Amino acid sequence: MDAFDYDRRIELLRQQLAEHECDAFFSVSPPDNAYLTGFFGSTSGVLITRGEALLLCDFRYAEQASLLTSGVTPVICKGSFDHRLGEHLLHAGVKRAAFDPGCITVSRYDTIKSVFPGSLNPAPELCRKLREIKEPAEVNCIRAASRLAEESLECVLGTVKCGMRENEFAAALEFEFRKRGAQGPSFDTIVLFGARSSLPHGKPESNPLEIGDIVLVDCGCVLEGYCSDLTRTFVFGRIPGTWFSDIYAYVYRAQSNALNSVCSGANTRDVDKAARVVIESAGYGAQFGHGTGHAVGLEVHENPRVNAESDSRLASGMVITVEPGIYIPGQGGVRIEDLVSVTDDGSEVLTLTSKELRIL
Numbered sequence: 001m002d003a004f005d006y007d008r009r010i011e012l013l014r015q016q017l018a019e020h021e022c023d024a025f026f027s028v029s030p031p032d033n034a035y036l037t038g039f040f041g042s043t044s045g046v047l048i049t050r051g052e053a054l055l056l057c058d059f060r061y062a063e064q065a066s067l068l069t070s071g072v073t074p075v076i077c078k079g080s081f082d083h084r085l086g087e088h089l090l091h092a093g094v095k096r097a098a099f100d101p102g103c104i105t106v107s108r109y110d111t112i113k114s115v116f117p118g119s120l121n122p123a124p125e126l127c128r129k130l131r132e133i134k135e136p137a138e139v140n141c142i143r144a145a146s147r148l149a150e151e152s153l154e155c156v157l158g159t160v161k162c163g164m165r166e167n168e169f170a171a172a173l174e175f176e177f178r179k180r181g182a183q184g185p186s187f188d189t190i191v192l193f194g195a196r197s198s199l200p201h202g203k204p205e206s207n208p209l210e211i212g213d214i215v216l217v218d219c220g221c222v223l224e225g226y227c228s229d230l231t232r233t234f235v236f237g238r239i240p241g242t243w244f245s246d247i248y249a250y251v252y253r254a255q256s257n258a259l260n261s262v263c264s265g266a267n268t269r270d271v272d273k274a275a276r277v278v279i280e281s282a283g284y285g286a287q288f289g290h291g292t293g294h295a296v297g298l299e300v301h302e303n304p305r306v307n308a309e310s311d312s313r314l315a316s317g318m319v320i321t322v323e324p325g326i327y328i329p330g331q332g333g334v335r336i337e338d339l340v341s342v343t344d345d346g347s348e349v350l351t352l353t354s355k356e357l358r359i360l
Helices: 006-019 030-037 059-066 081-091 106-115 126-132 136-157 166-179 194-198 242-261 268-281
Strands: 024-027 045-049 053-057 073-076 096-099 119-122 190-193 214-219 221-223 230-235 293-295 302-306 319-322 325-328 332-335 338-343 346-349
Touching: 006 024, 006 030, 006 045, 006 126, 024 030, 024 081, 024 126, 030 045, 030 053, 030 126, 045 081, 053 059, 053 081, 059 073, 081 106, 106 119, 126 302, 136 166, 136 214, 136 221, 136 230, 136 319, 136 338, 166 190, 166 214, 190 194, 194 214, 194 325, 194 332, 214 332, 230 242, 230 332, 242 268, 242 319, 242 325, 242 332, 242 338, 268 302, 268 319, 302 319
Parallel strands: 024 096, 053 073, 096 119
Antiparallel strands: 024 045, 045 053, 190 214, 214 230, 293 302, 293 319, 319 338, 325 332, 338 346
């Protein structure tokens, strides 16, 4: 795995603390904690003050925490984790602590506040804002996760046959992820056959594959903590009709149009519009009801979002998806999705799998 500069990340966060007039930041969000320290565990806390950086975890992760190369000090907690976090805020002499309110429950907040008498200041996206711009090593991790997912998909496509079930396909794909070294899927794998492909986020069922079926696969895996995301739409045996060829061509064109608009400084709303105008012009605007994309990193859905209401500017280092679709209830749907890295001079499509209509 490429080396990450955790000390630099912590220092950048400290600079933001000064801007928020806070003297500490705490987090109980696993992705944020992984970003700041390199620690991947289901339960952890990070406390950063101007003078120290602590990683709080319990006995289960003691050995894992002791092996970290980042400049944080591991603290093994017993009893109520949130109570201990409040005590550390108190003992550190913190007066104003920043936190992300979107990453903590009311119950956990109340427990910390019952111990810590200082001010808890909501600072939405304080750490997540740093995570929007990926370091080159992070882009490489996402690229590697995409390669692994694509190779796994190609392997499973080679086993497709009549009668294969959606959930069987999904299970085979997730097994390939694991077998090739991934931690697992980055989200619940979507495999939909035939008319069920009109469900943008449908769940795989025992629906068997038949000749003439659409095969929509939306998948991704986690590798070294970073996610990938990929969607391709195929047909099995034969194309189900000219209506399908038409909507596939529209989605293909819409995606290409949006990809061409991705560059540093571009407004995310304009990227969405670049895809949407093609589909609307074809008369299928009502059948494209979701956003065109989202950022990807330690989580599969990160900011910025790419939709008709978003108003963010893309910047070099961001990695986003571009995934327009058309979904016709009772008939079927098409979605094509790539991962795209925003660069200084434009963009790089990280996904290599062909988008030409493929008959399996």
